[in-house]
Structures are given as C-alpha cells and as structure tokens.
Amino acid sequence: MAKEKKKQSPPPQEQRHTAGGIPVKSVYTPGDIEDLDYKRDIGDPGEYPFTRGIYSGARGVVFGQRPVLGYGLPEETNKRIKYLLQFGMASPSGMPSYNLTMDMTSAYGFDSDDPRMAQWVGVNGPPCNSIVDSEMILEGIPIEGVYHGALSYAPNWRVAHYIAIADNRNIPRSNIIGATLNDSLHGPIGEGVHLFPPRGCLRLIVDTLKFVTEEMPYFRASDVQAYSSREAGCTAAQEAAFAIADQMEVVKGCLEKGLDIDELSKHLTFFFACYSDFFEEVAKFRAARKVWAQIMRERFGAKSDKSLRMRIQVKTSASTLPAQHPLLNIFRSGAQALSAVFGGASGLNITCMDEAFSAPTEESARVALLTGKVIEHETGIANVADPLAGSYYVEALTRDMEQAIWDYIGKIDEMGGYISALERGYLQREIAAVNVKDSLDLDSGERIIVGLNKFEPEDSEVDPIEIFDQDPTPTVKEMTRRLEQLRALRDKGRVQDLLAQFREAAAGDGFLMPIMVEAAKAHCTTSEIFGTLKETLGEDKSCLIPPDWAKGA
Amino acid sequence: MMAGTATKATRKVRILLAKAGPDTHVRGLSILMSRLRDAGMETIYTGLYQTPESIVAAAVQEDVDFIFLSSRLGRHVALAEEIMALLKEKWVDDRIKLAVGGVIPKKDFARLKKMGVTGVFQPHTLTHKVIEFVNDEIKSKDK
Numbered sequence: 013m014a015k016e017k018k019k020q021s022p023p024p025q026e027q028r029h030t031a032g033g034i035p036v037k038s039v040y041t042p043g044d045i046e047d048l049d050y051k052r053d054i055g056d057p058g059e060y061p062f063t064r065g066i067y068s069g070a071r072g073v074v075f076g077q078r079p080v081l082g083y084g085l086p087e088e089t090n091k092r093i094k095y096l097l098q099f100g101m102a103s104p105s106g107m108p109s110y111n112l113t114m115d116m117t118s119a120y121g122f123d124s125d126d127p128r129m130a131q132w133v134g135v136n137g138p139p140c141n142s143i144v145d146s147e148m149i150l151e152g153i154p155i156e157g158v159y160h161g162a163l164s165y166a167p168n169w170r171v172a173h174y175i176a177i178a179d180n181r182n183i184p185r186s187n188i189i190g191a192t193l194n195d196s197l198h199g200p201i202g203e204g205v206h207l208f209p210p211r212g213c214l215r216l217i218v219d220t221l222k223f224v225t226e227e228m229p230y231f232r233a234s235d236v237q238a239y240s241s242r243e244a245g246c247t248a249a250q251e252a253a254f255a256i257a258d259q260m261e262v263v264k265g266c267l268e269k270g271l272d273i274d275e276l277s278k279h280l281t282f283f284f285a286c287y288s289d290f291f292e293e294v295a296k297f298r299a300a301r302k303v304w305a306q307i308m309r310e311r312f313g314a315k316s317d318k319s320l321r322m323r324i325q326v327k328t329s330a331s332t333l334p335a336q337h338p339l340l341n342i343f344r345s346g347a348q349a350l351s352a353v354f355g356g357a358s359g360l361n362i363t364c365m366d367e368a369f370s371a372p373t374e375e376s377a378r379v380a381l382l383t384g385k386v387i388e389h390e391t392g393i394a395n396v397a398d399p400l401a402g403s404y405y406v407e408a409l410t411r412d413m414e415q416a417i418w419d420y421i422g423k424i425d426e427m428g429g430y431i432s433a434l435e436r437g438y439l440q441r442e443i444a445a446v447n448v449k450d451s452l453d454l455d456s457g458e459r460i461i462v463g464l465n466k467f468e469p470e471d472s473e474v475d476p477i478e479i480f481d482q483d484p485t486p487t488v489k490e491m492t493r494r495l496e497q498l499r500a501l502r503d504k505g506r507v508q509d510l511l512a513q514f515r516e517a518a519a520g521d522g523f524l525m526p527i528m529v530e531a532a533k534a535h536c537t538t539s540e541i542f543g544t545l546k547e548t549l550g551e552d553k554s555c556l557i558p559p560d561w562a563k564g565a
Numbered sequence: 566m567m568a569g570t571a572t573k574a575t576r577k578v579r580i581l582l583a584k585a586g587p588d589t590h591v592r593g594l595s596i597l598m599s600r601l602r603d604a605g606m607e608t609i610y611t612g613l614y615q616t617p618e619s620i621v622a623a624a625v626q627e628d629v630d631f632i633f634l635s636s637r638l639g640r641h642v643a644l645a646e647e648i649m650a651l652l653k654e655k656w657v658d659d660r661i662k663l664a665v666g667g668v669i670p671k672k673d674f675a676r677l678k679k680m681g682v683t684g685v686f687q688p689h690t691l692t693h694k695v696i697e698f699v700n701d702e703i704k705s706k707d708k
Contacts, residue, residue: 116587116638128616131640132586204591205613244592331592335687368688369670370639447592448599455693464689475671482639 031289031459032247034412040404048407053302057356057397060309061302063410064398065356066321077102077360077384078111078161080327082137083371083480085487086148089138093153095374099381103159104325104358107189111161111361112149112170113137119165120207121542124491134487136371141495141539143532146173155183160190165199165207166216168192168233169528169541175228176532191232191281191325194220197258197430201439202240207542210431212549216524218265223525225275234262235281235325241439242285243331245447248292249413252300253420254439255282256307257430263312264429273312277319284357286326286348291409293348294400297324297355299414303421325359326352330367336463338477341365346383353387354400360384370480495537502535510534511544518548578606578703579629583620584613588638593666593688597633600692606699617647624652624661630706631683631699636667642676649680662702666690 028036037044048054055061058068078101082089093101093110103109113119115137117129124139133139138149155178164170171192178188196213199205207213217234224233238246238255246254259280266276282300286293304322308314328348333341345362352360362380364372372380388394400406427433434440453459460466469476510531517524531541580601582594598608609627611620624632634644645665652658664684665677674685684698 116589120587122587128614129586131643132588132638135638135640203589204595205589244590245595331688334689368668370668444595444599447596451596451600451692454689455691461689465691473671473674479670479672484640 030248030292030409031287032249032292032416034249034292034409034416036405036409040408042404044404044408045411048411053411054401054407060317060320061305062321063298063302064401066301066323066358067397069397077362077381077388078109078159079361079364079372079377079381080111080113080163081372081377082113082115082149083482084134084138085490086138086140086145087151088134089149090151090153092374092377093149096377096381097153099378100385101381103161103189105159107157107159109159109161109190110153111163113163114170115139118538120205121538121546123495123537123539124488125495126539130488131484133484133491135482135484139487139491140170140173141491141537142498142535143173143176144494144498144535146170147177150177155181156187158189160188162190162192164192164194165196166194166213166220167524167528167541167545168194168216168220169532169538171220171231171233172525172528172532175525175529179529180533185227186229188228189230191235192220193235193237193283194233195235195237195258195283197261197434198237198240198255200434201246201254201443202237202244204244208545208549208551210434212545214261214265214431215549216545217262218269218271219524221262221266221276221279222269222271222523224279225271229278231279232281232323233279234259235283236262237283239283239285239327241443242287243329245443245450247446248287248289248296249416250420250442250446251284252296252303252413253417253424254430255284256300256304256417257421257424257433259304260307260311261430267312273308273314274316274319277308277314277316277321281323281325284324284326284352285329286352286355286357287329288332288344288348290347290351291406292413293351294355294406295409295413297326297352297357298398298406298410299417300324301356302410302414303417323359324355324357325361326355326357327361328352328363330363332461333363333365333367334461334464335368336469337467338365338368340462341367342379342383345380346387349384349387350391350393353393354398356398366477366480369475369477371482373478373480375478376480498535498537506534507531507536507540510536511540514541515544515548518545578631578699579609579627580606580631580633580699581609581611581620581624581627581629583611583615583623583632583634585615585617585620585634585636585640585644587614588636588640589613590637591635594633594635596692597695601696601699604696604699617644617651621648621651621655625655625657629661630703632661632663634663634665636665636669639668641665641667641669642673645677645682646680649682660706662706664698666695 054063057065117132118140122129123141124133162170196207220233224231236255236259238251242251301322305320308320328345342365349362362383364376364380366376424433514527601608662683666686
C-alpha cells in the first residue's frame, strides 16, 4: 500500500510560489499586465526584444532532437548513433545530427590507460584518446551534411579532431556544421569540477571562438551549459542569470581579443534545462531571450538584429526523474519538453526515463527521442509560434522572471562579473542554499514528488525497469592495446615537435586551436594535450566545496 | 572544562563524504554536508579524483565513523569492493562503516549489503532518512 504522509496540502489562502520561489496569485486578469506594452516588452516573434521567439512565424517552432549519447568502445557509440539516426535524430534545421558526450576520463583530459581511471573508461560516453577514436565514432557518418554535436569543454580537442578529419579528406573547414559546449566556466557551479583556473578556461573558450569566427562560420562554439548548474540545484531564474553572466564574460573576453560582436554572435548558444513547473519554465525562456537581446544591443553594441537572438537548446531535466515509478518519468520528460516547445526552444533533447538507474538502454533512448516526435507531429502545438503569448499569467510571470534575472545580473555585475562571483564562491553559495531548502521541503512534505515522498511504491528488491549494465574492464583492455599500438606507430619526432610548440603557445599568449588541429593529425593523445595545459595554465584545486556554502554570503 | 558526570566521553559522529575518480556532480554531497552538520554531525569532504586507497587513508586519518561514497557513473560495486577490502586489511572495518548513494539499481543492493556495505541510497533519498540511518547505526554500534 502507498503510505501517506501526515502533512496536509496548504490551505487555499496561503501564498503560493513557483518552484523557484516567485510569488504567484490564484488568478490573473488584464490588470496584472497593465504595465506591459506589447511592442516594447513583448514584440512579435522574430522581433526585438524576442520575448516571443527568435524567428518570425512558424519557423520558430521547428525544433531539433538530439539526445545525448555515447558509451563503450568508439565503435559501439558509432552503432548507437546510427541506430538513433533511423528514428529521426536531427538538428533544429532538420539536418541529421547527434549529440555526443565523451567518457569522463577523456572529458577531463586523461588517456584510457591511466590506472586511476580504470573504472570509468567507456562509461557514460566513449573514450577519445586520439583522432583514431573520433574516426571510428564517425565511421560511415559524413563530415558534410551532418550537424555534429560534441559535448566537449574547452580545450575543444574533439573539435580539433573534426577539423583534422575534414582536412585529411580535403573537405573545406567552413563546411563543418555543428556545435560544441566550449564552456568550462560553468563546470565549477555545475558538475563541481574545475578543469583549469577560471581565467585559463576563459582563454581557451576565446581561443576556440577566435578560430570558428575565422574559419568555421556554421559552427556554434559557446554553448553555455546552464543545464549543469540547474541540475546542481539552481532555480529557473538563477539558471538563466548565471548563464547570461557567463556568456557576458565570454563576450567581453572575445571583444578584448578584437573579435567583432556581430560575427561572434553567430556562434553563441545557450543550453538550458527544463524542469517541471510548467509556466515558470515557459516564462524563463521568454524572459531570458529578452534580457539577452537587451544586453547584446545595449552593452555590447551589436548592430545586426540577428546578433540579438538567444538560441536555446534544451535538455529536459534528469534530476527530476526519480527511481520510484520510473514509467512516470516518460510523462515528466514529455511535459517538460512541452513547456520547452511552448517556451520557444530551438533544440530539444528529452532525457530518458531510466536516468536514476543507469545509462540509457536502447529502448529508453528510443522512447525519449520519439516522445519529441509525438509532440512535433501529433499535438499541433508546433504549428503556431509562442501560442501562450497574451496569457495574463504567462506575461506577468515572464515579467517577474525577467526582473529576477536582472536582479542577479546586477549583483554579479557589482562583484565584477561572472568569474569574480565564481572566485568569491557567491554563485556556489546561492545554489547550495536552494539545495538545502529544497531538501528540507521534501523532508517536510512542503514539496511533493510523486513516488518519492508521497504515493511511494512498495519496497521491492527488483528494479522496475531494464538496467543498462556496463563493465569497463574489456573497454579498458582494448583501449590500452590500441593506445600502445598508436604510440608505437606514430611519428614520435613530429609528436614531440608539436607538443613543444603547443607548450610554448600555451605558456605564452599563442593561438592554440591551429596547433591542436596539427597535433590531432599527428596522433597526439588527450592526456598529452590536457597535461600540457594543466602544467601551463595551472590545475585548479578549488573544486572542494567550501564548508560555509550553505550558510549564505 | 566542566567536570562531567557522564561515564562515557561523547563525541560527534564523523562522516567522510567521498567522491572517486572523475565521477563529478556534488549536489547530493553538498546537501548532506549541510544537513548532517545541522543534525550535529561532523563531515569531511574528500574532493574529486579520489581512489579507494586515498578514501580509506583519509577515513583512518580522520577517524570517521562512516564513509559515504557518492556514485553517479555506475561503478559503485567495484569501488565498494575495493574500499571494503582495504578497510578489512587495515583492521578498521569494525569501526568505519561504508554507505553508498547515487545512481544505483536495486539489483546491486544485495551484493553491496553482502560485502558489508551498511546503507545503500538511491537518488533523491530524503535527507532525514539518511540522518535516521546514521543515528540507528550508531545506536546499534554502541550496544
């Protein structure tokens, strides 16, 4: 039998809030949006301030669907990509696409034969030691005509591989289409990891952006990973504000290097999460677009209207999907995806129902992808741009959300920007405080998650769904063998030359991406590249959680 | 210091919050850090990139009652096996208990318990249940 907690639902008179704490009323009327001017505050879809979306008309509701994928050996990931391509994985423009994550070993810059990493090779993504692995992942998948999604941080070693592969095949670099995160500044507040000191991260981010603005016009290369900070506990307003503040830091860094704001803007995107408070999420996307448009125009002096558009890709939340009653997670993700579409997201990535158990099975990955297809083809909501516009509630909440975002940006500005706020621990403390409150609310039943603290399933020793089991042992063995072979066969003199060049450039003020591309061609390995950067930029040791995190500033 | 009448010295329960290898994401541990401390316990966080050896070394050095291992990437069984073996090797398995939390399927529960892991927690476990677990374990240990 399901057990009920004693705690009652709040009496109807009590003040209600969105999940993120914005006060809401029980009914909204025209009086609630009297202060809003349609032209000034909302505008048509595709027009400043882009509250209603960045494209005019129906184009604003075409959305790509690219689930995050990858596991095991490179060839196993290749198989999973091909499997999901059959079911319509595509970019926002409808091009075949995938969204590839690496194993954490490669993501953090270690080779597969590092004994400290033996438990994690091929777990949650394929290993990527060298260009050989990238070639195997892409076997049978053309460079041209595919939108390549590489969830990699700066330094963009994986992107360097793509460029090197294109060069080797005589494909113009400018024909590579795709996106990478290139965001190592969100790691400290997201996953709790610093790859390099923040100023070093910024330098690497700017380096990639300089490269793509010069050579790869169709490659997005600053996809601020707000998703990770949200999953670390941010409210909707914090998620948007911290992401915007991060991107502002990146833009400032690029302008200091002499990049042109209107060229740069083509490469900027935002990667948001979507949680369960339906209208709060819709309001978040609408408000964030408006804030960004204003910042790009007023602070950074962008001239082209196109430069003011905040491109948003969304992954529905993983941390809202509990282990209890896991089939309900299909609905949770579907509802979150709906609010992302209502909010005008251009890319959609639906999280799999088995997130609390393991990496996705083939079935859970297919169900997640096809959930988006149901929204696209059956619900009709994709026919009209921003259909919730004009709702008294949605417009009032969008305004309140916008204010909350500006409040945070104002505070971060006062501290000197995103990096200073990070270095002071301000962002971390803000998030920790939300987490502690949330855990207390769940304990008390103030906040309900079905199956977790109400309507719990009966205790069972059996998993309610199929589990995707991964044993890294054979992967480590095979990857170690391949690495030995690679090191034996490559031109050692060329490798040493390039690593020396790379070290010199990194220690000074050199342009790194062009050297990384050559290093990729020469079969340098991940740990050689990252190791050089760790030595020259410094390894950040501050990934310990400061003990006073949750106590407020 | 006041002269006490207690027959037994009391001290705070000490808990090592541990992360192994590149298994990042610290939301769970950051909540535990605050809430366990508010419940009168002491917590120590290892930081990332730890190994079973460094975790056990820290646990012994800090003289903790529990190691809480946080795991997101599915390597909990192998890591717990190594940690338990090291605790036994150092003759401290009677006083340092291991609990594991994170992305852990039910099918692994029995295996973990069998090797001596005292608590296994799935994602979203209510924090008060973790606090109750610690208090119950301490009570049964003191008996």
